[in-house]
Amino acid sequence: MTEASYIFLAGASRGVGREIAINLTEQNQKIKALLRAETTRPELEAMGIKIVMGDALDKTAMEQAMQGDTIQAVISTIGGLPKDGERADYLGNKNLIDAAVKAGVQKFILVTSIGTGNSAVALPPQAMQTLGAVLAEKEKAEQHLIESGLTYTIIRPGGLKSEPSTGNGVLTEDYKIAGTIHRADVAKLVCRCLFSQVADNKILCAIDRNMIYGQPEFTEFTV
Template identity: 30%
Template sequence: MADSSKSTVLVTGAGGRTGQIVFKKLKERSDQYVARGLVRTEESKQKIGSADDVFVGDIRDSASLVPAIEGIDALIILTSGVPQIKPGFDPTKGQRPEFYFEDGAYPEQVDWIGQKNQIDAAKAAGVKQIVLVGSMGGTDLNNPLNSLGNGNILVWKRKAEQYLVDSGIPYTIIRAGGLQDKEGGIRELLVGKDDELLKTETRTIARPDVAEVCIQALNFEEAQFKAFDLSSKPEGTGSPTKDFKALFSQITTRF
C-alpha cells in the first residue's frame, strides 16, 4: 500500500539531462516523495532507475501514459523536442550548423501533442499539481530557437502552457533561461516575466537549480497558478537562494 504521508511524483522526460537530476533529487528525499520516472526507451530505463519506478511510454500515445500516471499526486513535465545537427557539419571550417527534427519528434508532436496528452491523462487521474518546464523566449516569434529545424518550438511550448493554464489543474510553469551543466545551490535565483530577463546579463541557469525549483514548487501554495521566467545571478554575486517560499511569493504572473 502507498504511504499516504508521502507524495507520489512522476517525472516525464526522466532520461533527459534535467529530468535525470529531478528524478535523482526526488529519490534522495524518499522520506517525502515516492519518485516515478517516464522514459522513451528501455535503454534510458536501465540508465536511471530500478525496474519498478521507471516506466517506458510514448507521450504521443495517450494510452501508454496511463500506467505511469495512475495514482500519482503530482506531475513534473520535462519532455521536449530536441533538434539534431545535420550530418556533415564541420566547425573547423567556420560553418554554421543546420538543424532538423527526426520524423515524429517535431515540436508540434512532442511539445504540443505530447504535453497535451500528459495534461489530459493527469486530469483524468485526479493529479493535484503539474509543474511544467518550458523556456524563456516565447514572447518573441522571431526568437532564434523557433527557426531551428523550422520547428517553431517556443510557439508549441506556449500553446501547451496555455492548455495547462486552461485545464483547471493547479500548475507551476517554469520558463528556464539557458541551461548550464554546472553545480546547483550556489547562486541567487531570479524570477521574471515576459522575457525581461533575456535583456539582462543574467539569462542562464544551472540545470540542478531548475530541478530544485521544480521540486520546491510542490511544497508551497505560493507556487501554484503561477508562470514565470527563471535565471540566476553569476556565481559569487548575491546570496544563494534558500528561501523558496519568498522566491515564489515574488511572482504575480499567471501566464
C-alpha cells in the first residue's frame, strides 16, 4: 500500500472492525473509517483515524465517502439488524462494493461468516435455520463482490468471541470446517490478507486451531 493512500474501513465502531482499526493504526496505516453514528467518533479520531459519516444503505453517501482521498483498499465487516426491510449484510456491502469500483479501489476485503455459501455444510441444521436469512444476505454480498471485477478476499470467521487474541487464528480454504475464533485474531488475519497477494481472489474460513468443531484435519492457508 502506498504512503499517501487510505484504507477505507466500514464497521470500525465495534467488533472485528474495531480490532482491525487497532491493528492498522499500530502498523501506522492511514485509515478512513465510515461511521453511521457519532458515538465512537472521538475515540477513533484520538487513534488518528479520519472519520467519514454515512449510512452504507445510502448508495450516494457511499460514493461520496470514498471521494477526496486515494483509497487503496476497502475492508467491510458490516452487517446487523434489518432497517426498512433491507439488511446491511447485502445492500450495505453492495453499495460499498459499487462505490469502490467507481473510486478505482485496488482491493476489497469482505468479512462474512462460516455458514455462508458452500460453507453452509459446516453448520448444523438448527444453526442454519436460525441464521439462514442473514447468511443468504451475506452470500449475495459475496457474489456481488466476486462479480464486481475488484481484487477481493472473502473471510468467513467461525463463532466469534470478544476476548484477547490467542495468536492461534488460522485460515483455510476448507469450507467444511467450523469452530470458534476471537475477534482480535480475525482482525490479525484480515490485516495479513490485506498486504498479501496470495490471498487475492480467495474465499477463506477463519478459525482458532485450538477451537475447531468435529473435524480436526484441514489444510492451513498461509498468508
